Amino acid sequence: MENSQIIRIESLVKRFPMGKGEFTALNGIKLSLGQGEFAGLIGPSGSGKTTLLNIIGSLDVPTEGSVTVLGRSIGALSAGEAARLRKESLGFIFQSYNLFAVHTVYENVEFPLLLLKYSATERKKMVTDALDWVGLNDKIKSKPPQLSGGECQRVAIARAMVKKPSLVLADEPTANLDAANSHNILKTMVSLNRELKTSFLFATHDDKVISYLRRKIFLLDGRVDNDVIISN
Amino acid sequence: MIKFLFKGLIRDKSRSRLPIIVVAVGVMLTVFLHAYIVGFMGDTIETNARFSTGHVKVMTRSYSDNMQQIPNDLAITGISSLLNDLDREFPGFEWSPRIQFGGLVDAPDETGETKSQGPALGFGMDLLSGGSREPERLNLQKSLVRGKLPDSPGEILLSETFSRKLKVNLGERVTLISSTMFGGMAIHNFVIAGTLLFGQEGLDRGTIIADIEDVRMALDMKDATGEILGFFRDGFYNDDLALSEADRFNASYSSVSDEFAPIMKSLSRQGGMGTYVNLAKGWSTYISLIFIFAMSLVLWNAGLLGGLRRYGEVGIRLAMGEEKGHVYRSMIIESVMIGIIGSVFGTILGLSFAWLVQEYGINISGMMQGSAMLMPEVIRARITPPDFYIGFLPGIAATVIGTMLSGIGIYKRQTARLFKELEA
Known part of the structure; x- marks a missing residue:
C-alpha cells in the first residue's frame, strides 16, 4: 500500500528557550512516511511526540534540519502558506474532540469544506459520505452535547476526513474514550486508511492504539529510538 | 461561511443574546438621553421664546x-x-x-x-x-x-x-x-x-x-x-435658520441711519439667550459624547469577554487551516451583526421611551417653586432626526472596536501551542 513519501525529515532539531538556556525537544530526527501508512509516534511524556506532530502539521517550525510534508518545506512556509497546507491537505484529530458545540454534526463536518469554498451541492455529498464512513448519518441534526464521547470522536474523524486529506494527524485520539469506543474508533480509522489511502500519524502511548498500528516509531528524549514496521 | 457564523450567533446565547442586550440597553440609553437633553434644553428655549423672545x-x-x-x-x-x-x-x-x-x-x-x-x-x-x-x-x-x-x-x-x-x-x-x-x-x-x-x-x-x-x-x-x-x-427653534432669516430681513428692511427702521433679531441674539443656545448645542453634544465613550468601554469589555470565551473555538479553526486574518475578519463581521441588531432594538426602545416622555413629560413643578427662571414645569424629551441614527455610533463602533482590540490576541497566538491548548 505504502509508496511515495509524504513526509521526509532530515536531521530535525527543535529547541525551546528555557530560562537562560534552551531545552532540546527533538534532536536529530530522521524519518520518512509513505502514502497510506498507519503509523504512530510512541513514547513517554516529554519524548517529543507532540512537538514532532506540531512541526509535521505546520503548526511549528524546525530549529535545524528540514521537514518536507507533501513536497513543501515546513521551515520555509509563510503563516498563510502553512495555513493553506493544513486547510487543503491535513486533517487533525484531538484528544478532546474540539467540536463546535452549538453547531450540528452536519455543520461541524461541513466546516472544512466551507474553508475550501466547495459548492453547497458538493458539500452535501461530501458530508453525507463522511458521516457514512463513521456511521453517523442518523445523527446529522444532533449537536455535540447530545452525543456520547465515542460519537463525538467519530464526528471529529469525519470532520478530519471529509476533505479527503493526504495525512491525518491524531494526538491521543482515544484518551477520553472507554475500551469499546476506542476499538470502534480505531477500526473506523483503519478502514478509512485502507479505503481512502489516507496516511495516519498518531501521537500516543495508549496500548489500544499501538495494537492497531502498522508502523511504530518509538521516541525517547527527542530521538527515534526504534522504528518498527509490522508486516500485514 | 456567513451563514455558518450567523447560525453560531443565533444558537450561542452567550455570544448573541447577552451582547445584543448590552448593546441594546446602551443604545437605548444613548438615544433616550440625547432626546431628553435636546428636549430639556429646547423646552427652556421654547418657554423663553413663547413668553419673551419669539424664535x-x-x-x-x-x-x-x-x-x-x-x-x-x-x-x-x-x-x-x-x-x-x-x-x-x-x-x-x-x-x-x-x-x-x-x-x-x-x-x-x-x-x-x-x-x-x-x-x-x-x-x-x-x-x-x-x-x-x-x-x-x-x-x-x-x-x-x-x-x-x-x-x-x-x-x-x-x-x-x-x-x-x-x-x-x-x-x-x-x-x-x-x-x-x-x-x-x-x-x-x-x-x-x-x-x-x-x-x-x-x-x-x-x-x-x-x-x-x-x-x-x-x-x-x-x-x-x-x-x-x-x-x-x-414649533421648534432652529438657530441657523433663524439667523439666516434675520439676515435676509435686515438686508431688505433695516437701515443703520434710521432708528425707527425695523430690525429682526433671532432668539440667540436677544439678551443672554445666545449663550444658552450655544450651551444647549454644546451640552447635548458633550453629554452624548461622554455617554458614547462610556458605552464604548462597556461594549469593548463585552467584546473582550466574548473573545476570551471563544479561545478554544478560534484555536480549532486555526488548526484546521483557517488563516488568522480570516478568523479576525469573521469575528468583526459577527460584531457588526451584533452591533446592528442591538442598535436597531436599542434605537426602537430608546425612541419609544423618548416618545412617551415627549408626549406626557415629567412634571417638575414641585422643584420649580420659587424659581425666577423662565423654565418649563414639565420636562419633555424631543425626538429629532439624529435620534434615529445616533445610537448606531456606540452600538456598532464600540462593539467592533471592542472585538478588534480583543481579537488582536488571535495574531499573537502561537499556533505551535495549539495542540497543548486544545487538549487543556
Whole structure:
C-alpha cells in the first residue's frame, strides 16, 4: 500500500528557550512516511511526540534540519502558506474532540469544506459520505452535547476526513474514550486508511492504539529510538 | 461561511443574546438621553421664546437697543402693512404682534378709593381674534386658576398671586396707570376675567395679560406694536435658520441711519439667550459624547469577554487551516451583526421611551417653586432626526472596536501551542 513519501525529515532539531538556556525537544530526527501508512509516534511524556506532530502539521517550525510534508518545506512556509497546507491537505484529530458545540454534526463536518469554498451541492455529498464512513448519518441534526464521547470522536474523524486529506494527524485520539469506543474508533480509522489511502500519524502511548498500528516509531528524549514496521 | 457564523450567533446565547442586550440597553440609553437633553434644553428655549423672545423678533432699531426698558415710545408703527410683508416674504413663521409694558395696577374699593396698588408687567397679545394661537402658545387655558380667558374687549387676566396681593376678585375692575406711546399718562380700566398661575415666580409676581387691541387703546398705539414675534411653524427653534432669516430681513428692511427702521433679531441674539443656545448645542453634544465613550468601554469589555470565551473555538479553526486574518475578519463581521441588531432594538426602545416622555413629560413643578427662571414645569424629551441614527455610533463602533482590540490576541497566538491548548 505504502509508496511515495509524504513526509521526509532530515536531521530535525527543535529547541525551546528555557530560562537562560534552551531545552532540546527533538534532536536529530530522521524519518520518512509513505502514502497510506498507519503509523504512530510512541513514547513517554516529554519524548517529543507532540512537538514532532506540531512541526509535521505546520503548526511549528524546525530549529535545524528540514521537514518536507507533501513536497513543501515546513521551515520555509509563510503563516498563510502553512495555513493553506493544513486547510487543503491535513486533517487533525484531538484528544478532546474540539467540536463546535452549538453547531450540528452536519455543520461541524461541513466546516472544512466551507474553508475550501466547495459548492453547497458538493458539500452535501461530501458530508453525507463522511458521516457514512463513521456511521453517523442518523445523527446529522444532533449537536455535540447530545452525543456520547465515542460519537463525538467519530464526528471529529469525519470532520478530519471529509476533505479527503493526504495525512491525518491524531494526538491521543482515544484518551477520553472507554475500551469499546476506542476499538470502534480505531477500526473506523483503519478502514478509512485502507479505503481512502489516507496516511495516519498518531501521537500516543495508549496500548489500544499501538495494537492497531502498522508502523511504530518509538521516541525517547527527542530521538527515534526504534522504528518498527509490522508486516500485514 | 456567513451563514455558518450567523447560525453560531443565533444558537450561542452567550455570544448573541447577552451582547445584543448590552448593546441594546446602551443604545437605548444613548438615544433616550440625547432626546431628553435636546428636549430639556429646547423646552427652556421654547418657554423663553413663547413668553419673551419669539424664535425671531421684529422691532425698531432703537427699541432693540433699549429692549430691557420696554420703550414703547420707540414702537413699530404701520404694522398692518409690515405684517402683510412678513406673511408674504417669510411664510415659514407665524407672526404675532405683542406689546410689553410696565405700569401700576390700582384696585379701587366700593367707594372708588384706592384699595391696593402694585407694579405690573403687562403683555398685550391677540386674544380675541378667532384664529389666534397666542392663548395656546402661552398655555393660558391650562394656567387658569379662576375664571375664564377674555372673550370680549376690556377684560384682563391677572396672575393669581398678584390678584391675591391686590385683594381683587373676578369681575371686579382694576385700573392700569401707565404711559402712552407718546409719553402722556395712560389710565385705562379693565375687568378681571380670570387669574393665572404660571409656576414661575418672575411671572407670578405681577403679570397682567390683555388683548392687544385693548392695550393699543390704553397706550395710544394705533396700528403700532412694541414687538412682532415670529415662531417657526413646526414649533421648534432652529438657530441657523433663524439667523439666516434675520439676515435676509435686515438686508431688505433695516437701515443703520434710521432708528425707527425695523430690525429682526433671532432668539440667540436677544439678551443672554445666545449663550444658552450655544450651551444647549454644546451640552447635548458633550453629554452624548461622554455617554458614547462610556458605552464604548462597556461594549469593548463585552467584546473582550466574548473573545476570551471563544479561545478554544478560534484555536480549532486555526488548526484546521483557517488563516488568522480570516478568523479576525469573521469575528468583526459577527460584531457588526451584533452591533446592528442591538442598535436597531436599542434605537426602537430608546425612541419609544423618548416618545412617551415627549408626549406626557415629567412634571417638575414641585422643584420649580420659587424659581425666577423662565423654565418649563414639565420636562419633555424631543425626538429629532439624529435620534434615529445616533445610537448606531456606540452600538456598532464600540462593539467592533471592542472585538478588534480583543481579537488582536488571535495574531499573537502561537499556533505551535495549539495542540497543548486544545487538549487543556
